[in-house]
Amino acid sequence: MLEVSGLSHTFQSGTEQSHVLVDINFTVNKGEIVALLGSSGSGKSTLLNLMAGLMKPTTGSILIAGQPIERMSENKLAEFRRHHIGFIFQSYELISHLTVRENVELPLVFQGIKPSERKDRAKALLAQVGLAEKTELFPSQLSGGQQQRVSIARSLITRPAIVFADEPTGNLDTKTESEIIDLLLNLNRTLDITFIIVTHEREVAGRTQRVIQLRDGKLVEENEDGDEESVSYADESAAAAEPASYVNVQAGGDAR
Numbered sequence: 525m526l527e528v529s530g531l532s533h534t535f536q537s538g539t540e541q542s543h544v545l546v547d548i549n550f551t552v553n554k555g556e557i558v559a560l561l562g563s564s565g566s567g568k569s570t571l572l573n574l575m576a577g578l579m580k581p582t583t584g585s586i587l588i589a590g591q592p593i594e595r596m597s598e599n600k601l602a603e604f605r606r607h608h609i610g611f612i613f614q615s616y617e618l619i620s621h622l623t624v625r626e627n628v629e630l631p632l633v634f635q636g637i638k639p640s641e642r643k644d645r646a647k648a649l650l651a652q653v654g655l656a657e658k659t660e661l662f663p664s665q666l667s668g669g670q671q672q673r674v675s676i677a678r679s680l681i682t683r684p685a686i687v688f689a690d691e692p693t694g695n696l697d698t699k700t701e702s703e704i705i706d707l708l709l710n711l712n713r714t715l716d717i718t719f720i721i722v723t724h725e726r727e728v729a730g731r732t733q734r735v736i737q738l739r740d741g742k743l744v745e746e747n748e749d750g751d752e753e754s755v756s757y758a759d760e761s762a763a764a765a766e767p768a769s770y771v772n773v774q775a776g777g778d779a780r
């Protein structure tokens with residue numbers, strides 16, 4: 525489903541080079557739900573942007589559903605993303621003047637699907653995420669957790685091969701976070717869709733089938749047996765307290 529091989533990424537700012545990702549290799553099978561865990565500056569967003577085809581890697585390859593996305597033209601990539609990749613963002617990214625249902629339908633508008641089918645599919649998915657009663661409301665009339673449910677429904681409406689969720693519970697309280705993770709686990713099981721959840725929270729990562737951990741741009745830990753205890757977090761708090769190793773990055777790079 526997703527195959528990342530020999531992936532490295534270097535940002536260049538003037539004469540400074542920052543090696544943000546170094547020789548990353550992993551495979552995610554169809555129907556898996558995987559947390560991509562790492563502290564701030566570890567390279568999660570860069571890896572996510574590469575896997576989603578939003579940036580080209582310096583070296584290495586990314587296969588999604590057998591297609592090497594790093595070799596695609598911008599147009600082909602945009603088309604590929606529209607059909608095969610779903611996104612869930614920390615800040616929901618809903619359109620405020622569209623209703624909940626219209627927000628969920630939007631990706632199908634771009635695919636030229638006729639209105640009656642769009643409406644049916646959006647309503648079915650909204651029911652599945654627990655919002656059957658809210659379809660004609662506007663996003664501002666919903667709680668944060670409900671807005672994230674809308675965004676989850678929108679990410680699934682095209683029946684994508686894989687969904688990337690970027691800190692999907694980052695703006696939510698602990699109880700709502702847990703409910704949203706329950707929902708993602710449930711959708712993963714019932715729809716057999718592959719999910720990659722980017723997070724810096726070990727509580728979130730601890731709930732997924734598998735954890736891929738990044739530290740300073742390198743893959744440091746893999747847990748494939750679903751056993752939370754076998755994931756080593758020993759250095760995680762120390763790593764979080766350290767400044768990023770790429771502090772020399774200037775101009776254009778946010779040296780965190």
Ligand SMILES: Nc1ncnc2c1ncn2[C@@H]1O[C@H](COP(=O)(O)OP(=O)(O)OP(=O)(O)O)[C@@H](O)[C@H]1O
Nearest residue numbers: 535544564565566567568569570768770777778780
């Ligand atoms: N466009 C860029 N130019 C230069 N350096 C960059 C650029 N984008 C990111 N970096 C650097 O790459 C490193 C990894 O950043 P990245 O955003 O991938 O980390 P992250 O794990 O997602 O962090 P966070 O959780 O804070 O979002 C950081 O040191 C960052 O400063």
